[in-house]
Amino acid sequence: MIAELGLAALWLSTALAVLQMVSGAMGMRDGANSPFAIYARPAAVVQAFLAVLAFFLLLYAFAVTDLSIKLVATNSHSAKPLIYKLTGTWGNHEGSMLLWVGVLALSGGLLAGMERRLPEKTMSATLAVQGFVALGFYAFLLLSSNPFERLPIPAVEGGGLNPLLQDIGLAIHPPTLYIGYVGLSVAFSLAMGALITRQVTPDFAKVLRPWVLGAWVFLTFGITAGSYWAYYELGWGGWWFWDPVENASLMPWLAATALLHSVSVLAARDALRTWTIMLGVLAFSMSMLGTFLVRSGVLTSVHAFAVDPERGSFILALLGLYIGGALVIFALRAGSISEGKRFTVTSREGALVFNNVMLSAILAIVLLGTLYPLLTEAFDVRVSVGPPYFNPAGAIFAIPMFVVMAIGPLLRWKDDKPARIQFELALLASVVIAVIALVAIFGDYSILAVLGLALSIALAIAALLPLRGRNIRRVPVATWGMICAHFGIAVALFGMASESAFTSEKLAAVAPGDTVEVAGWNIQMESVDPVAGPNWTAIEARILAARGDEEPTILAPQSRNFWSPPQPTSESALITRWDGQLYVVIGDQAGTDANGNNRWQLRVWWKPFVTFIWYGGLLVAFGGILSIAGRVRVDLKRRKAVEMGKERREDMDALAEGDAIDGKGGTGGNTSAAEPEPAE
């Protein structure tokens, strides 16, 4: 019954998407004159409700392990802890696609329900596009990946969930990422709506901004969480592997980061119109491209989970329809949108444009590196592209971007003289030189790591410089958001550079009683014992780790064997200190020592300040939240002011009428309605 309800909800959503699309298109053509136009908004809202309901029904089926549903039978197991039964809902192709579609409908519903500032025609066009996009993904879900498919005969027991996914990380990382990815669909629809109805204006940018910011916050958080998850769950000690799927999450983030900066230029200065539209299209296109790469099996990846060329063709057709269609409209219409206001190179806009170009270049580098194997395979050459390409090629553009990112926020809009901020420039330059000199004296590190360290410290100072000479309590919340996000980038960069420069690593075969030393830590293997969990057995080492003379901490890394499905995983053990993390992994048995004791492979890393990478990511996301909060507050204030102004005007009018009746003169009351938005 549950499955049928879910399926019915999905089909109804599909029908509503058609209604939304047609009604939106009518509204776009005829404006408010079309009697049909009024259906677009409610269709989107009800559709959101139904699609989310379908998702919750699947969640319920997983919670009770309904083995008559094929998806549950293949991906779940009755002996699994409840939390992993629930997270298993999106730990597979069909379920995650349903989550994707659910989020898509939800963001469409929120847009339809909340957004009242746009001209009616633009809004209709936006809703039509959103409905059109949703329709394609409903079709994909229902025709080729039905999550509610029944088995002819219910299974006796489920096949279980991939053990790597039986981790709390799966509860957080995919849903946040999906909200980010699919949230960008709103930016896409808005950009298309504005382009079609030729309404690329600062007001449009102000409408677009919170949506981009919202999706971007979730993306940032999702990528940060995913990176930490891969770091401790895979047991490889790395935090970014340039895997195609990691890249697929990074690319929309890069595009969205560029977009939210260019949108600020459009909102504040009415410049960069076509560029902003292009980025709006690009950001969601990158999300869809990522979906295609993961699910079609054209690229090999640790994440690839639905290697099915038929599904691949379906998504490719959708990409052709949406990205191709959007780019055709862009090519036809972009010429009719003037580029907007001019500005000089040394201005806030100039710096933002530079930042945009650099972000786009990094995006192109990542995109090329990700797709390159696909390209060469067409000529029967198999390559794999990794850090030796991505790190230096990305750094070529990232380093100038960080330099400009330090200076940009100090510049004024429109036109500025570098001489005005010469104190700040001198300060930052001397910090960079001092750090490089200092690090170069103390050791021999890679040039990228040294530059990263120097830039991160300069950036951290630069991020706080906009506060100089201002009354701290009067700084707008949105500006605090920018400061926080930029500071977060500095923190993350510091973590990355420090990790790559200063990590110490040791691989040893140790018997119980042996001690390994790494970077001032004494790591003593005490014992190795078998342990068992609900659906796994493991070898667990008891390890005493002490730094210098301090009291030892007990660590228990495991080498686990899950039995349904059978798969080994390694559970790393971590000690987190303010200045870094000790990372211990136990491997296979490695023979016996001279006394006949079993020896075990032990891998130990000391990673100075590695945690700063994720603290930084969280700060960036928090900066985004502050920025949204600030804008919403300003917006609410303005709405209130407008309302009060309106009330006052009505009062005045009533008074004036009364006056007129009394035969007296008007009061000449001046009602200034909206207060101007504070400049950033």
Place this chain on the structure above:
Amino acid sequence: MRPIYLIPLALFLFFAGVAGYQLTQPKMQTIPSQMIEEPLPEFSLAPALENMPGASRSDFIGGEPRLLNIWASWCLPCIAEAPHLERLKEEGVEIIGIAVRDRPEAVADFLNRYGNPYTRVGADDISALMLEIGASGVPETYVIDAQGNIRYQHIGDVRANTVPLLLEQLENAR
């Protein structure tokens, strides 16, 4: 319409074309070694046991294609593949063995126990040749043509169903 606005569309169409083509291609699950069709590296290894000659690159030149078998007396799958190597020998194939990280007495003991399909056995005490020809483990079997080029690599033990495959590859290498 300015041509510059067509660039994103053109790039996308190019991507879609390549991706579409790739989707129609059968997916190769194995990656052939980069050493295939490359000449066998120069090497000269001492005998791995007393009464047999060692192995060098020149032993592969001239005559018929040969098999190069990387093995070790301490390797369990090598015991499993011994009878199948024996069959290849009966088919008239010359097999040159490379014993990896081994001791002469252990090698002799192994050959006494499980048969000796080799004409020569070289001792690769530090896995030097193994690394040079890109072997990832023990055992591995290579087809080397009469000009000393690597033509085929078989990873893992030779099984009953591998024998005809190797014979075919040897035929191709003529």
